[in-house]
Amino acid sequence: MTLLPPDALADRLKSGLLSFPVTHFGADLRVDEARYREHLAWQSSFDVAGLFAAGGTGEGFSMTSEEIDRVVRIAVEEAGARVPVLAPATGSTAQAVAQARAAQEAGASGLLLFPPYLTEASQAGLVEHIGAVCRATDLGVIVYSRANAVLSDATVAEVADRNPNLIGLKDGIGDIEQMTRTYAKVGDRLIYVGGLPTAETFALPLLQLGVSTYSSALYNFLPEFALRFYAAVRAQDRVTVYSMLNDFVIPYIDIRDRTKGYAVSIVKAGLTAVGRDGGRVRPPLTDLTEADLAELTALVAKIS
């Protein structure tokens, strides 16, 4: 895909579902390029608005910068002609800046800036961190508000003012007051991406708060279901949304909530459940137990 100016990228992303592909690892836990490529080809064959390589569901947090660069390059090669590929920027400011530069060189269309690891941070410190990454690239940047980098409405307004290539806010908190304050202040200067675990759960109410799209981990193994769900959300078809929540999403999150880290492990297990073999997760995550996998497989079979 030719370089998308940040505004054009924002327009494209805000009106469709977003794919966050898992990254396949082999038995030795090295990146399994062949299976990852095959997955990307499948994921990008449907109508999605963007593909975020090595995101949270893609276990970017378990990879070295070299591996992230390799995975982003593979995603651009495999899917970039059909769908904009966004790369992660993670960790320290220096590391995130280096990843932002590498992503642009690799031909990515945009960046998702993750919280820095471990330390707590003030709002002023986050403004500097976000600004440094935005200044390091011409790409459009979406900032992920979550964990140790939860942005106040005033901070979102400030970083949007200071950084013309900041195009979006991804919300991993779901605080209704903060979202309302943010949209009231910043409006359509940014796009808003739902990024809570199993984002479908929150998609309909968040639409009212300006959140027009979300990162769907479910899309990894149930792409048609996820796209139907997204269409029902955008059409504000409450009957369909609640029936899909009852039939699949709520029993699925009952399994997901059994163990910390399952929000990612269950997605790889979902691929195995549909006969595609998601492979293992890397530590510190753990795979589903056999009993949990069997329950998930039965649940998937019910809606297939």
Ligand SMILES: O=C([O-])C(=O)C[C@H](O)[C@@H](O)C(=O)[O-]
């Ligand atoms: O970086 C990520 O993978 C996420 O933001 C988390 C998921 O995609 C989340 O939205 C979900 O589980 O649907």
